[in-house]
Amino acid sequence: METALTLNHFLFVSGVLFAIGLAGVLVRRNLIIIFMCLELMLAAANLTLVAFSRFNVQDGQPNYDGQVLLFFIITVAAAEVAVGLAIIVALFRTKETTDVTKVNSMKY
Amino acid sequence: MPVYYLEIIVVALGLVMLMVDAFVKLEDKRSIAWIGMLGLVVVFALLFKVKWPESTEGAFWQFYSSGDKLALYFKGIAVLTTLVVLIMAVDYTPTILSQIANPEPGAHRQAGLGEFFALPMFACAGLMWMASANNLVSIFVSLETVTIAFYIMVAYLRRNVGSLEAGVKYLILGALSTGFLVYGFAWLFGITGSMQLSEIATALAKPGVNTTMALFTFALILVALAFKIGAAPFHLWIPDVYQGAPTPITAFLSVGSKAAGFIVMLRLVTPFLASPALVGKVTLVLTVVAILTLLVGNLAALPQKNFKRLLAYSSIAHAGFLVMALASSPPAGGKISMTPVTVIAFYLGAYLLMTLLAFLVMTSLRTKIAGEELDSFRGLAKRSPFLAFAMVVSMASLAGIPLTAGFFGKLFVFKLAVEAQQWALLVFGLIGAAAGFYYYLKIAASMYLNEPAKDGDTSAITVSAPARIAMVALMIVIILAGFNPGLILGLFG
Numbered sequence: 001m002e003t004a005l006t007l008n009h010f011l012f013v014s015g016v017l018f019a020i021g022l023a024g025v026l027v028r029r030n031l032i033i034i035f036m037c038l039e040l041m042l043a044a045a046n047l048t049l050v051a052f053s054r055f056n057v058q059d060g061q062p063n064y065d066g067q068v069l070l071f072f073i074i075t076v077a078a079a080e081v082a083v084g085l086a087i088i089v090a091l092f093r094t095k096e097t098t099d100v101t102k103v104n105s106m107k108y
Numbered sequence: 109m110p111v112y113y114l115e116i117i118v119v120a121l122g123l124v125m126l127m128v129d130a131f132v133k134l135e136d137k138r139s140i141a142w143i144g145m146l147g148l149v150v151v152f153a154l155l156f157k158v159k160w161p162e163s164t165e166g167a168f169w170q171f172y173s174s175g176d177k178l179a180l181y182f183k184g185i186a187v188l189t190t191l192v193v194l195i196m197a198v199d200y201t202p203t204i205l206s207q208i209a210n211p212e213p214g215a216h217r218q219a220g221l222g223e224f225f226a227l228p229m230f231a232c233a234g235l236m237w238m239a240s241a242n243n244l245v246s247i248f249v250s251l252e253t254v255t256i257a258f259y260i261m262v263a264y265l266r267r268n269v270g271s272l273e274a275g276v277k278y279l280i281l282g283a284l285s286t287g288f289l290v291y292g293f294a295w296l297f298g299i300t301g302s303m304q305l306s307e308i309a310t311a312l313a314k315p316g317v318n319t320t321m322a323l324f325t326f327a328l329i330l331v332a333l334a335f336k337i338g339a340a341p342f343h344l345w346i347p348d349v350y351q352g353a354p355t356p357i358t359a360f361l362s363v364g365s366k367a368a369g370f371i372v373m374l375r376l377v378t379p380f381l382a383s384p385a386l387v388g389k390v391t392l393v394l395t396v397v398a399i400l401t402l403l404v405g406n407l408a409a410l411p412q413k414n415f416k417r418l419l420a421y422s423s424i425a426h427a428g429f430l431v432m433a434l435a436s437s438p439p440a441g442g443k444i445s446m447t448p449v450t451v452i453a454f455y456l457g458a459y460l461l462m463t464l465l466a467f468l469v470m471t472s473l474r475t476k477i478a479g480e481e482l483d484s485f486r487g488l489a490k491r492s493p494f495l496a497f498a499m500v501v502s503m504a505s506l507a508g509i510p511l512t513a514g515f516f517g518k519l520f521v522f523k524l525a526v527e528a529q530q531w532a533l534l535v536f537g538l539i540g541a542a543a544g545f546y547y548y549l550k551i552a553a554s555m556y557l558n559e560p561a562k563d564g565d566t567s568a569i570t571v572s573a574p575a576r577i578a579m580v581a582l583m584i585v586i587i588l589a590g591f592n593p594g595l596i597l598g599l600f601g
Contacts, residue, residue, distance in 0.1 A: 018291055025284055034280055041287030045294045052298035065303045066294070069245050073290055076252045080286070083256055084279050087263045091272045100280075103273050106348045 010051030018044035031088050031098040035081070042077050046070050111158040112172060114151055114183065115236050121147040122229030129222025137218040141198045141225040145574070148191045148232070155184050170304060173242040178453060181600040182239035182371055185460055189363045190232035192464045192582075195574045196356035196471040197225055204354065207265035224264055228360060231257035235368055244293045244303040247372055251289070251336075254368050255282050258361065262353040274352025281345045285335030292328030299325060309379035312386065319385050326380050326390055330397070333376070336369030337427045340400035350420035351480075358416055359467035362423045363460050370430055370456060374449055381437050394435035399536045401428035406543040415480045418547065419466060422506060425540055426459055432537055433521045436528035445527070450597070451520045457596045458513035458589065462505035465582040469499045472571045485551055487560030492569040496555045498579045505586050507548035508541055513589035513596065520593075 017040055024037030053066030092098055125140050134140070160175045173179060197204075201221065208220045234253030241247040259282065263275020297303060299321050300311035312322060334342040350358045380390045405425030412418040433451045470480070472495060473488075489496035505514035518541055525534045571579075589595045 014294075018287075021287065022284075025280070031276065031280070035283070038280070038283040038287055041284075042290060045287065045290035048291065048294035049297060052294065056298070056301050058301075063301060065245075066297050069248065069293065069297070069303065072245055072249055076249065076256075076286075079256055080252070080259075080283060083259045084283065087259065087272070087275045087279055090263065090266045091276055094267065094269055094272055100276075103276055105269055105273060106351055 007051055007055040010047060010055075014044045014047040014051065017041075017047065029099050029101055031091075031100060034100065035084055035088070039077060039081070042073060046073055049073075109154060109158055110161060111180070111240070112168075114154060114158070115233050117147070117151055117154075118187075118229055118233040118236060121151075122226050122233065125222065125226040125229065129226065137216070137221045137225075138198050138201060140222045141194050144225055144229055145191060145194050148187050148194070148229075152184065152187045152191070155180055155187070171243045171246040172237075172240045176240065178449070178600045179239040181453060181457070182367065183236045184599070185367050185457060186232050186235035186239065186364065189235075189360060189367075189460060189464065190228050192468065192578055193228050193356050193360045193364075194225060195572075195578050196359060196468060197228070199471050199572050199575055200354060200356050204265065207268040207271065209267060224261070227257050227261050227264075231261070231360070231364060235364055238368055238371055241375070242305045244297065244305075244308075247375065248290065248293065251368065251372060252286065254365070255286065258282070258357075258365060261357045261360070262349060264357070265354055270352040271354060272352075274349045277345050278349045278353075281335060285332045285342075287332075288328050288335075289332035292325055292332060295321065295325040295328060305375055305379065309382055312379050312383040315385065317383065317385055319389075322380070322383070322386055323389055326377075326386070326393070329376055330393065333369055333373045334397060337366055337373065337430070338369075338401075338424050339397050339427050339431055340404040340424070343401065343404060343424045343427075346424055347417045347420040350423070351414060351416045355416070355467065355471050355480075358419070359464060359471075362419065362467075363463050366423060366427065367456050367460070370452060373434065374452060377434060378449075387437070391435055391437060394431060395530065395533055398428055398431040398435050398533055401425070401431055402536045402540040404428075406540040409547045410543060412547070413482055415470060415482055415485070415551075418482065418551075419463070422544070422548075423463070425544060426455075426506075428540060429518060429521050429537065430455055432530075432533050433524055435533060436521075436524040436530050438528055446520060446524065448524060450600075451524050453600055454520060454593065454596055455517040457599075458505065458517040458586075461582050461586050461589075462502045462512075462514055465498055465502040465579060465586070466506070468575055468579050468582070469495050469502065472569065472575055482551060482554070485555050486558040488555040490560060492571070494576075494579075495569060495571065498583060499555060500552045501583045501586055503548040503552045505590070507544050511587065511590040513586045513593070515590060516593040 021037045021040030021044060025034050028034050028037065049066040049070045053064060054062050056063040088098060121144060125143055128143065129137065129140055164174045204221060204224055205218060231254050234250045234257065238247065238250035241250050259275065259279050262278045263272055265271035296308060299318060300308045302308055302311065331342065338346045350361065353361060380386050401424060405421050405428050409418055409421035409425060412421060430452055433448045437448060505512035508514045508518040522534060522537060525537060
């Protein structure tokens, strides 16, 4: 028997994606992987936006506002990655590590 | 002149500064900062000349609020902060150059300095845009413009481990908060079906709103904004980032970034507070956050030995007072003398004046005294009575002593808490304010009562002319606003 995909299916998948991303940020120690997990969180938000946009039908049309925000998020995320990777590379050049637990020279 | 020209002018100024840096052969690149400063003074003057459009038809006005005096006031805050940051950046030039030294032969001896002056302009444009943003899309884009500019500025000293460390910490936690914010926006769009703040408010106020989903959305957005404003329990990055970042950028972070966070918070939390179905729980959450922030900020500041870390905890403490104002929404039908929005706007203005003054004193000292440790302020009154007096004014205002702008800031917050009958908040606010007296006045006392360290430098300190003018102006406004708070309140009606 065929069952149609509903809004809840999409929301569930995006919630799982967000949780995986958040868990990765909290648990992993390599900066590059943490950065990938942050991108995963943004992807989860994007999926949620598209799902809400598609299922929020007004006058027979999806509500495209959500999909517009999605394009802004993709663009901003790209800018963030460009700056972020540059900072991580600069850190690697001085400290020769990308392990967050070794980035702790400042203490009281 | 239409109001949105101001943002365009600021961005154009930033671009001009970059182009001058790239294509004009300058002996001293500090003149690039002067272009920016002069431009910002003009923009500040133009703020009083703007015209609002007759009609707000058309797509643009869906992203930009119209006829908003408070937005103009916040734009003024952004411009003034950037101006003072540029003044500090010029004084800070030797430190920047020593930490980004370019090993390439034949490079300009000040290579890499021009961008340091241009980046604050882009952050400023983002802040100004944010003040007028009335749509989730424009809020998101302007907030990220500011945040990404800050990532670069915090990590700017690329040969300095402290600055890079601060940069990485700010990057990861800033991106994390962006993740929460965007996911929250997605849900907000889902439950209200709109990106427009006014329509979101209408949708949330309807009786049929799904409270579970709305509270989940509120939690996501609150986590994101608590990161930005440095409210507990998401304040952990603040001391490290403030300590590691270049001093002018620390000042920019503590004023600009905080103001940005609160502008967004006012816009996004107000619809939740206006919804009868949600107001109770939302107020409770905000109260808990405010109490935690007040305790953490004020108590952790007590044992600090580093001045930048002390100001970091002080900025957390002030965030606590601001959230306290937000949590003190008046009871339905209750009579109040001031709205939380007015109180927060006033408090941010006063906070801008006194924090920038403290940082100006610090950058003037930075070239003269060894570290940023509190001990280096010992006996400062003997070496530079002017700087010591400026510091006392700033500390008195931060502590909230009468006849300073900071006093009225705290007074209005407490008054609001009484009118909203938030007694628990009031108690913790008073404890925080009392602790503040100790750690702010400790510095003032050490400057006047102690002798300078024996082995230290005891020569007189010279202060650059722009910094001196800025300090005098800030002191005058702090004291005048301490006699008559209407001076600041009148700016936004």
